[in-house]
Amino acid sequence: MWGSEKMAHVFPKDELIAAMRCRRGAMLPCKLDWPIQRVRYWGGDPCDFRRGDEVHWMDNRGTAWRKESPDPAMMPFPIGHPLDAGLTGLGSLAWPDPADSRCFADLAHRQPDRESLYVAEHPFAIYERAWLLVGMQPLLAAMADRPERVDELFARIGVFEEGIAQQYVRMGAEAAWISDDYGMSSAMMFSPEMWDRFVRPHLKRIVQCYHDAGALVILHSCGNVTPLIEALVEVGIDVLDPLQPNCNRLDEVRRRTAGRVCLCGGVEASTLLSGDVPGTMLRTHERIAQLGKDGGYIVGPDDEWDYPAVTHEAMLKAVEVYRRRPRAVGG
Numbered sequence: 001m002w003g004s005e006k007m008a009h010v011f012p013k014d015e016l017i018a019a020m021r022c023r024r025g026a027m028l029p030c031k032l033d034w035p036i037q038r039v040r041y042w043g044g045d046p047c048d049f050r051r052g053d054e055v056h057w058m059d060n061r062g063t064a065w066r067k068e069s070p071d072p073a074m075m076p077f078p079i080g081h082p083l084d085a086g087l088t089g090l091g092s093l094a095w096p097d098p099a100d101s102r103c104f105a106d107l108a109h110r111q112p113d114r115e116s117l118y119v120a121e122h123p124f125a126i127y128e129r130a131w132l133l134v135g136m137q138p139l140l141a142a143m144a145d146r147p148e149r150v151d152e153l154f155a156r157i158g159v160f161e162e163g164i165a166q167q168y169v170r171m172g173a174e175a176a177w178i179s180d181d182y183g184m185s186s187a188m189m190f191s192p193e194m195w196d197r198f199v200r201p202h203l204k205r206i207v208q209c210y211h212d213a214g215a216l217v218i219l220h221s222c223g224n225v226t227p228l229i230e231a232l233v234e235v236g237i238d239v240l241d242p243l244q245p246n247c248n249r250l251d252e253v254r255r256r257t258a259g260r261v262c263l264c265g266g267v268e269a270s271t272l273l274s275g276d277v278p279g280t281m282l283r284t285h286e287r288i289a290q291l292g293k294d295g296g297y298i299v300g301p302d303d304e305w306d307y308p309a310v311t312h313e314a315m316l317k318a319v320e321v322y323r324r325r326p327r328a329v330g331g
Helices: 012-022 127-133 134-147 149-168 191-199 200-212 226-235 250-259 269-273 277-291 308-323
Strands: 038-039 057-058 064-066 078-082 118-124 176-177 215-222 239-241 262-267 297-301
Touching: 012 038, 012 118, 012 200, 012 297, 057 226, 118 226, 127 134, 127 149, 134 149, 149 191, 149 200, 176 200, 191 200, 191 226, 200 215, 200 226, 226 250, 250 262, 250 277, 262 269, 262 277, 269 277, 269 308, 277 308
Parallel strands: 038 118, 118 176, 176 215, 215 239, 239 262, 262 297
Antiparallel strands: 057 064, 064 078
């Protein structure tokens, strides 16, 4: 997986940044060897609050979790939420402080690597945090029936995430990785109009915080996000990941983002996981031709897993063909 561990530095950092900024002629990056160093504040991972081998525990916001897989890389499952559908307890809900020194104690003395892009993580940002506090179905009902209360909930989440962003910026973050899933396999979880009301203003402030510091913003949102493409451009997202082809109209997404947003991912993870070497190389070539012929593309799988060595190497072999080709002058 692509965690916070520093990866072997094969790809030039300046070329990765150029691709993220949609610079024509930039070398083609790949998610399997891109030079990024991802870091996460303490409290962002629910497992930060797990003691020993506990199967059930609660995080600092009151969400209850259950660990269902012995694999440490697999996320636990939320089984309880501190707020009800009426959000009646919102005013008394305990809320962490982004300025709490414990949030960044493990990162305080960590120095950015000159060869790696220093990427600050915002796990469960905005919408995801909201449903972890209320429950997904109750939150969706409240968005329709009690929008003013939901406004208050999202505002509190937004203030926290903006505070975290400010702390990351002080540490020298060069990019943000904001994880906030909005889509299902064939549609969004809620309407674009609801996204505009509840998510957009807070996401925009977080993006602006990073842009003011000269940092890039990567939005990781699984599922169908095609209806939000123009809004994400307007908010200022620099990189959109993981671009799942079974959920999105990739030709339309590329047409509407060309030169404005770098696309990332797009190759079905299932192909790599199956060990299908010819299929991996074919899908890699197809996506590069479809999404990357004019730059602004980072090829890679559409989900984060440990892939078999044979397909891992097959993707990188396919990518290397494009890296060896003469490149257009940047613009």
